[in-house]
Amino acid sequence: MTYDLIVIGGGPAGLASGLSAFEEGVNKVLIIERDVEVGGILNQCIHNGFGLHTFKEELTGPEYAQKYIDMIKETDIEIKLNTMVMKIDDEKNVHILNSEDGYKVIKGRSIILAMGCRERTRGAISIPGSRPAGVLTAGTAQKYVNMLGEKVGNKALILGSGDIGLIMARRLSLEGTEVLGVVELMEHSNGLTRNIVQCLDDYDIPLYLSHTVTNIIGDNRLEKVIISKVDENKKPIEGTEKEFDVDTLLLSVGLIPENDLINDMDIDFDNRTKGVVVNESMETSVEGIFSCGNALHVHDLVDFVSTEAKEAGRSVAKYLGVDKKEVGKKEIILKNGVGLTYTVPQKINVDKVEKIVGVMFRVNKIYENVKIVIESNGKKIKEYNRDHMLPAEMEKIILTKDMLEQCNEEIEIKVTDMEV
């Protein structure tokens, strides 16, 4: 069985990329999803706030997913549910496993990696103390409460003030679990202001900044959590302990792209993003394999996932297209200069750019009234003013073909003060 395109993962990235490839004329498209339904993580994000960019209206997560599901129903795109992709080999054969077909190998002329991300667990941040029940990730709790209708506990504390932690603070409060506080290691929250106001302030939930969990107590079920203030080096300060009698601790301590699948593949990987390296077409170092969504780099807004995925789908169509005219190999490497932690894409093949390329990146701390400067060969190509940037929010700039043609083989993007 050969498909023109096999998409791995049926979350918003997989759905939007498959759809866009189909719309651009790719005929045989297959989306493979290990879960019982497509929609990915959106199915459990029942709150609203999605889609302002893509659909110009405020939707809940499931509604956003439903829009794509409805659009896909109108096409000939095939979807395989309850199917786990085990391996991709050198011939672009996709090895799948499900109860219907057993172990099966299908061939893709092109592949999109859209496996999403997973949450960091307790092991990833090594919290001391015992290991009782009642300590779980915020996303797992979200699934229990919103889809399975189970109460996670009576009294809870949340570690990590990213958006998922904040959203769950409100959700648990509404479902009758008392939330005693949200604990954050940094001196600022990683969540959107909107979520601080609507999820914590509205429910009088205190936010403990510059604090961390220093002990977990309980035999079978969690009984107590101790938190302490931390110093500038993030070391707990003795004597600042606070005790909370809680039976539940939610961890919202970050997301990591889910890329186990490519461990054995010979494909360029970026240790900054924990995803693959891509060029302007979202194409990886292996010809015909593309990536988008949270598997590529963690996004905070699904709207940006959809935009990126659409681009990946279009690139697949171009890649498979009949008039594959020979393109030059002028490749520009994007370097993150002062203030940036990464860029996606990591490289650009200028000849493949039609008019513009969007470059996404994150900054390493909060910046007010600064400039983003784009330089090549020590020459300033362009600058943009920004009055506010923070690590929790992905930034995006547009590079035009004109700008790229002025560059040599490297572009540096950095943050500088206004005055300079």
Next chain:
Amino acid sequence: MEKVICTVCPKGCHMKVEIEEKKVEGNSCKRGEIYGLAEVVTPIRVITSTIDIKGGQFKKIPVKTLEAVEKGLNFKIIEEMKKIKVKSPIKCGTVVIENILGTGVDVVVTRDM
């Protein structure tokens, strides 16, 4: 005078709102002023939750108030939502409670199931 953090855009301006004189300070743009006044007079929110579903793929199906309602009504609205049960199949957007608590706002399911 009341302190309000603007949530209209990610900048999150800290504002002071003087309700009698309809004066807002600390906002960086007009949208902040409008939000600040509304937030002090009647803060409103869209309320989302889940309700029971029979015969569906999951035990719960998500719902929302079709428009923002007075935020103080949140717990009461969740109580009302808990009282109802729907049957699969149901289409996204189906009204499951009309005019909840006399607010004039309907509650709809937010996916097919």
